[in-house]
Amino acid sequence: MSKNEKNNTTKPKRKRVRKRKKKSSEFVEFQTDKVKDVLLSLLHSSPQKQLSLKQIHKKLQAKHIKIKELIEFLLEELTKKGSISRVNNNYQIRLDSEDVLEGVVDYVSRDFAYIMVEGQERDIWVGSKHLNTALDGDTVKVIVHKFKKSNRPEGEVVEILKRARTEFVGRVELSARFAFVVPDHKKMFYDIFINLQDTKGAKHGDKVIAQITEWDEKGKNPIGKITKILGKAGEHETEMHSIMAEYGLPLDFPQSIVKMANKISEEIPSEEIHKRRDFRKIPTFTIDPFDAKDFDDALSIRQLENGNWEVGVHIADVTHYVKPDTILDREALERGTSVYLVDRVVPMLPEKLSNHICSLRPHEDKLTFSAVFELTPQGKLVEEWFGKTIINSQRRFTYEEAQEVIETGKGDFAVEIQTLNKLALILQKNRYRSGAISFETVEVKFKLDEKGRPLEVVPKVRKEAHKLIEEFMLLANKRVAEFVYKLRKGKIKNTMVFRTHDAPDAEKLENLKVFAKQFGYHLETEGKNIAKSLNQMAIASEGKVEQNVLQSLAIRTMAKAKYTTEPLPHYGLAFKHYTHFTSPIRRYPDILVHRLLEHYLAGGEPVNQIELEQKCKHSSDREKKAADAERASIKYKQVELMQIIASQSHPLQVFEGIISGVTEWGIYVEITETKCEGMVRLADIQGDYYEYDEKSYSVIGSRYKKVYRLGDKVKVRIKATDLEKRVIDLLLA
Structure with a gap:
């Protein structure tokens, strides 16, 4: 074989030729994708406008004949696919x-x-430059680009359908010719x-x-106007009002609502x-926090001739006063819930209703909607009754006062309270079983001085x-839900507001x-023993340093409870059906449940599910915002307390x-002493470079392998x- 023949048959040369061909093919493919993305972005930038081929060439600065041919080919392809439309040789995106x-x-x-x-x-x-002024929570239309270099779908916002919010709380920065508002919102x-x-x-x-x-313009700041001055930044009242406004929660009632109430x-x-049904002569009392004014519920108890106990759960009859589709009702629906900040309650209903007319205050006749149960001394449910009642509470107990009666057996209604406690312990045991x-x-509350500054934090x-x-x-709540569900026989059930809770996330549970194994706890993650296993861990960790971390992690494995018309179970409570009936002064879903129960007791037909589901979703959203605002107010006081201590x-x-x-x-x-949480940035940990390991809830030093783990x-x-940002920065000592 000649030298030339050998050279022509060597493998390395053939490999190099193939490589060049593959590279050339990839390059062409990449160029096609790139031009396609730019073309779609151009058409999406003006979704209502039609562009001619000549205008497209000009806007894309396509001068080379090959690029122009590629654009024409892509326009034809996208038209056939239905992504764009062509009218009189003009092209427009199809949304x-x-x-x-x-x-x-x-x-x-x-x-x-x-x-x-x-x-x-x-x-x-x-990417932010392709959000086209869309903000967190906005409902948008997005075009999806499938990039070759990434496995994830990437896209561009082409239309904003609905703004989640147009108002933001922030701090004013004034200059000689203009001003800016620096928003508090972490995602703004x-x-x-x-101006x-x-x-x-x-x-x-x-x-x-x-x-x-x-x-209107991409990349520039939004223009706005100041609609309300909350006060000087850093002052207690200003910051509490700011938190309410930040989460879009109303603070004051309109005068028309107050006048109607x-x-x-x-x-x-x-x-x-x-x-x-008249319960005014039956022993009845309330048990609430010492600072409560809105008494939603009262308990009555008496022994029947057969030795069983009749227990009445009496709930304020809010729906007697708040009629559907009145301005009071619309305001309550919009609010969805009372909001409990660190120093105050922002009520769902005006004070005249929440603290006076509806509140089950002692020694006053009050209208109630009641669930009355006949229970054996062993806690077995024999009979139940639901209906409108009138009561007169003979005593207002604080939790501390009722606890003293339980522990000592002495005081007002000692027999009644101790009997109720025995029955409650049986009910609790049966639930866990x-x-x-x-x-x-562990939840916390603050002791504040007259100016609202925190003096100390106290665990509840x-x-x-x-x-x-x-x-x-x-x-x-359980029996009302089951009663309404079972009331109508057959496949078509009564439409109802249910409180549902899905099973834990399998991966998070694993x-x-x-x-948990690091602390010596064994957890079942499959089958029927998950709940039992979680309870055993909760009991075994009670009072130990890891208790809060383990229970916090366990809660994170759970789905969020929500309101819905779907008759699904409540996993955490192990109830097949569950609702919220017992707090209509502070929760709008309870108002809905009262109306539904009254409607079905009177033989009414199932109500419109679509409309009710919308109200359920709104209530769930409001509940989340209220919880976020409560946490924000607690966090603010925690930072303020640590600032004072520092x-x-x-x-x-x-x-x-x-x-x-x-x-x-x-x-x-x-921090153990104050229950205040701060953050140590990884960049501030000296001596090594630390990396996050998601599965083990830890950060690990890359060189010396030092581990900082959740619960350590x-x-x-x-x-x-930083009070403004509500953050505490810490350093390891």
Whole structure:
């Protein structure tokens, strides 16, 4: 064989030729995808406008003949596919095509967001420059691009269907010629430009509410106006009002609502009394927090001739006063719930109703809607009755006073309270035996001075008196739900508001099992023993340093409870059907349940499910916002408390704590003494580079393998506190 023949048959040369061909093919494919994305972005930038071929060439600066041919080819392909339409040789995007999806923006950081599309397995990644002024929570249309370099779907927002909010709370920064409002909202990454004539007299540093009035151009700040001045930033009243406004929750009632409530008479007509079952001579009392004013529920108890106990769960008859579709009702629906901030209650109903007419105050005749149960001394349910009643509470107990009666056996209604407690313990035992989950997370409350500054933080302690009330409320809620569900025979059931709760997330449960094993706990993650296993862990960890972390993680495995018309179970309570009947003064779903129960007791037909489901969804959304606002107010006071402690102590003072959270950017530490949580940034941990391990809830040093794990005890120092951002920065000591 000649030298030339050998060279022509060598393998390396053939490999190089193939490589070049493959590279060339990939390059052409990449160019096609790139041109396609640019072309779609152009058409999406003006969805209502038609563009000619010549205009498209000009806008894309397509001068080379090959690029022009490629554009024409892609336009033909996209037209056939239905992504764009062609009318008289003009092209326009089709917003109803399969490439365009509708979803909600989750603005993760300044650089990008995800669009959450119902029914889509994966969220769509969108860079901030392609959000086209969409903000967190907005409902948008997004076009999906399938990039070759990434496995995830990526896209671009082409239309904003609905703004989640146009008002933002923030701090004013004034200059000589204009102003900006710097929003408090963590997911609002743009300052709002304000013309001086639209500042409403706000001063530099004031907390205000700003409304966005226009925002047409990409990349520029939104323009707005100040609609309300909340006060000087940092003052207690200002910050509490700011938190309410930040979460879009109303604070004051419109005057028309207050006037309507004030017109309602407190007198009960005799004809109304005759329509109701009378419990005024039966031992009846309330048990509530010491500072409560809105008494939703009362208990009555008497022994029957057969030795059984009749227990009445009496709930304020709010629907007698708040009629459907009145302005009072619409306001209550809009609010959805009372909001419990660190220092106050922002009620769902005006004070005249919530604290006076409807509140089951002692020694006053009150209208109620009751669930009455006949129970054996062994806690077995024999009979039940639901209907309108009238009561007169003979005693208002605080939880502390009722607890003293339980413990000593002495005091007003001692026999009645101790009997109720015995029955409650049986009901609780039966619930746990049926698979209910018991979590006792530690909640805190603050002692404040006259100016609202925190003096100390005190853990809330739940004792038997709390659990007594809880068990009878659970019983009433459960039995009302089951009664309505079973009332109508056959496939078509009565439409009802249910409170449902899905099973735990399997993957999160498995991670919890691995984590709990480090503390010596064994967790079942499959079959019927999951709840029992979780309860055993809860009991075994009670009072130990890891209790809060384990129970917090266990709660995170759970789905969020919600309101729905679907008759699904409540996993956490192990109830086949469950609702909320017992707190209509502070929860709108309970008002709906009262109306539905009264309707079905009178033989009414099933109500419109679609309309009721919308109200359920709204109530669930409002509940979440109220909970977020409550947490924000607690966090604000925690930061303020640590700020005060830091100013009064040595700069190097060391605090003991426990790691309560682990993320890719830092570890969260709950300080044992104050129950306040701060963060140690990974960049601030000296001596190594730390990386986050999601499955083990830990960060691990890449060089020396030092591990900081969820639940570990650590010592920390305060690095900084920021009241405006509600954050505490810590350093490991």
